[in-house]
Amino acid sequence: xxxxxxxxxxxxxxxxxxxxxxxxxxxxxxxxxxxxxxxxxxxxxxxxxxxxxxxxxxxxxxxxxxxxxxxxxxxxxxxxxxxxxxxxxxxxxxxxxxxxxxxxxxxxxxxxxxxxxxxxxxxxxxxxxxxxxxxxxxxxxxxxxxxxxxxxxxxxxxxxxxxxxxxxxxxxxxxxxxxxxxxxxxxxxxxxxxxxxxxxxxxxxxxxxxxxxxxxxxxxxxxxxxxxxxxxxxxxxxxxxxxxxxxxxxxxxxxxxxxxxxxxxxxxxxxxxxxxxxxxxxxxxxxxxxxxxx
Amino acid sequence: xxxxxxxxxxxxxxxxxxxxxxxxxxxxxxxxxxxxxxxxxxxxxxxxxxxxxxxxxxxxxxxxxxxxxxxxxxxxxxxxxxxxxxxxxxxxxxxxxxxxxxxxxxxxxxxxxxxxxxxxxxxxxxxxxxxxxxxxxxxxxxxxxxxxxxxxxxxxxxxxxxxxxxxxxxxxxxxxxxxxxxxxxxxxxxxxxxxxxxxxxxxxxxxxxxxxxxxxxxxxxxxxxxxxxxxxxxxxxxxxxxxxxxxxxxxxxxxxxxxxxxxxxxxxxxxxxxxxxxxxxxxxxxxxxxxxxxxxxxxxxxxxxxxxxxx
Numbered sequence: 001x002x003x004x005x006x007x008x009x010x011x012x013x014x015x016x017x018x019x020x021x022x023x024x025x026x027x028x029x030x031x032x033x034x035x036x037x038x039x040x041x042x043x044x045x046x047x048x049x050x051x052x053x054x055x056x057x058x059x060x061x062x063x064x065x066x067x068x069x070x071x072x073x074x075x076x077x078x079x080x081x082x083x084x085x086x087x088x089x090x091x092x093x094x095x096x097x098x099x100x101x102x103x104x105x106x107x108x109x110x111x112x113x114x115x116x117x118x119x120x121x122x123x124x125x126x127x128x129x130x131x132x133x134x135x136x137x138x139x140x141x142x143x144x145x146x147x148x149x150x151x152x153x154x155x156x157x158x159x160x161x162x163x164x165x166x167x168x169x170x171x172x173x174x175x176x177x178x179x180x181x182x183x184x185x186x187x188x189x190x191x192x193x194x195x196x197x198x199x200x201x202x203x204x205x206x207x208x209x210x211x212x213x214x215x216x217x218x219x220x221x222x223x224x225x226x227x228x229x230x231x232x233x234x235x236x237x238x239x240x241x242x243x244x245x246x247x248x249x250x251x252x253x254x255x256x257x258x259x260x261x262x263x264x265x266x267x268x269x270x271x272x273x274x275x276x277x278x279x280x281x282x283x284x285x286x287x288x289x290x291x292x293x294x
Numbered sequence: 295x296x297x298x299x300x301x302x303x304x305x306x307x308x309x310x311x312x313x314x315x316x317x318x319x320x321x322x323x324x325x326x327x328x329x330x331x332x333x334x335x336x337x338x339x340x341x342x343x344x345x346x347x348x349x350x351x352x353x354x355x356x357x358x359x360x361x362x363x364x365x366x367x368x369x370x371x372x373x374x375x376x377x378x379x380x381x382x383x384x385x386x387x388x389x390x391x392x393x394x395x396x397x398x399x400x401x402x403x404x405x406x407x408x409x410x411x412x413x414x415x416x417x418x419x420x421x422x423x424x425x426x427x428x429x430x431x432x433x434x435x436x437x438x439x440x441x442x443x444x445x446x447x448x449x450x451x452x453x454x455x456x457x458x459x460x461x462x463x464x465x466x467x468x469x470x471x472x473x474x475x476x477x478x479x480x481x482x483x484x485x486x487x488x489x490x491x492x493x494x495x496x497x498x499x500x501x502x503x504x505x506x507x508x509x510x511x512x513x514x515x516x517x518x519x520x521x522x523x524x525x526x527x528x529x530x531x532x533x534x535x536x537x538x539x540x541x542x543x544x545x546x547x548x549x550x551x552x553x554x555x556x557x558x559x560x561x562x563x564x565x566x567x568x569x570x571x572x573x574x575x576x577x578x579x580x581x582x583x584x585x586x587x588x589x590x591x592x593x594x595x596x597x598x599x600x601x602x603x604x605x
Contacts, residue, residue: 037524084424085571097338109357116350133309133312140538141537141538141556141572141576142316142572143577144538144541144556144557145317145320145321145560145568146320147560148560148563148568149321149323184499219540221434225436228436228438229436229438230544232438232542233541233542233545233560234561240600248438248439249438251442252438252546255442255446255450256446256450259446262442262443263443266443269436269439270434270435273433273434274430274434277430277434288579
């Protein structure tokens, strides 16, 4: 648990918590490596339209599927399109889904958990009971259903995945808020006449940030997996848009003759998931020492 | 204990109702009626079809009669294949999917528990790092990547195992079971390592050691039971995951199970089929969660004790 006074003196003591965390994170080389890989991939994804070696739609039908070479580092697909370019464009969609859907989950989960934890009593019971019920729903199947009923639309994909992932976030935040609620600094803030909303925004949410950041980092790989899973089944991202899941699914179709079409997008996805998981574990050790038992 | 089981059963009812209602409404909200996309059909045929599928009734009446059907165990007909019902498809596909899930679970538990226990016996040594790195690999290697890669290596390059099918060629069940099981093996390895680490530091383990019991007995007889509680609690969610994992694995290996039917129904926009299978899946998942909860309480003496005291 953090120092209970850290929220009232945000500037001086609050920052030391983060500096401690940063120092601890820096000692974890795997986590730093993960951070570097993610940053590298994000920069590449952002700059893709300017640095991609070929155009996204550029075909060379005469070349066809060719193995990696000096001109095409990761080979070309059956239409003679450069795989490196396609993987770079795919990373934009995969990473975007990962971050945006996690963002949706973050906002819903934090608000829901904070309100439930702060209100307590009957409101809390009803809100968390709802979370329990939603938890028991087979969401994977529901997302498939949503994608079938409303068409395969990327915005809906964000919402559907976000709507699944907020539940655990809400539980974590509620637990934190319940712990914090009865501490002196909250009572002090209340006795000073601050409104509930300001207490929630200024004092409760900042103090729950540690576990929230950790869980967010661990949610992103799950979300990316979910998107890849749906795209693999043909229920997620649709051509001409591309994502790593879709590239893998195309790669599977011709893996016998052209294995590089499967292996390179697969590597891109696996490396990213690895990096995010290592970073998440490292952040958990750094920011939330109590939770890092297993 | 009985009271606990009963109360959990009662809690499952609202969950199932929410599932059924939400699925029903979603499917009814689907843009375009099931017959509207087809070529122009005479209005009387449309009316006859609508009467057959009860689409001419108000929606609440459709809902109530669907609930009635479900209570009688009928999951409804298929829109696309007249004469076929969801029940028939479940009867045909469920045994195959169940067998696949069973083997996958076996793979997951065997590899996962062994790796987790071995890692927990010497934490922070190579004996710990090696299995745990492998587990991380298993988590970051989704089934739709693992499956094709296994096929590529063992089916196509080495030609050791068949690349697809189910129960036709010798050994064609091995790759699907491994593909579906490895991801869970990885999670189970991490969970059992965590559970074992916690249990091994408890007083009763020290007592067992102080009595001079051999380490093998301490681990297998005393520690394992407590250490595996997190694994058992994970089995409910794992089962739900196995079902959705079967979508992918059955598609990759061309296995005629429930998962592949579901994906096909999704592609064909066979709405009644999706509705029926979703409700069926949901019921299964809710029941398995329930079962996992009950077993968790049953093997955990502390929780059992709390239950009998609170009564």
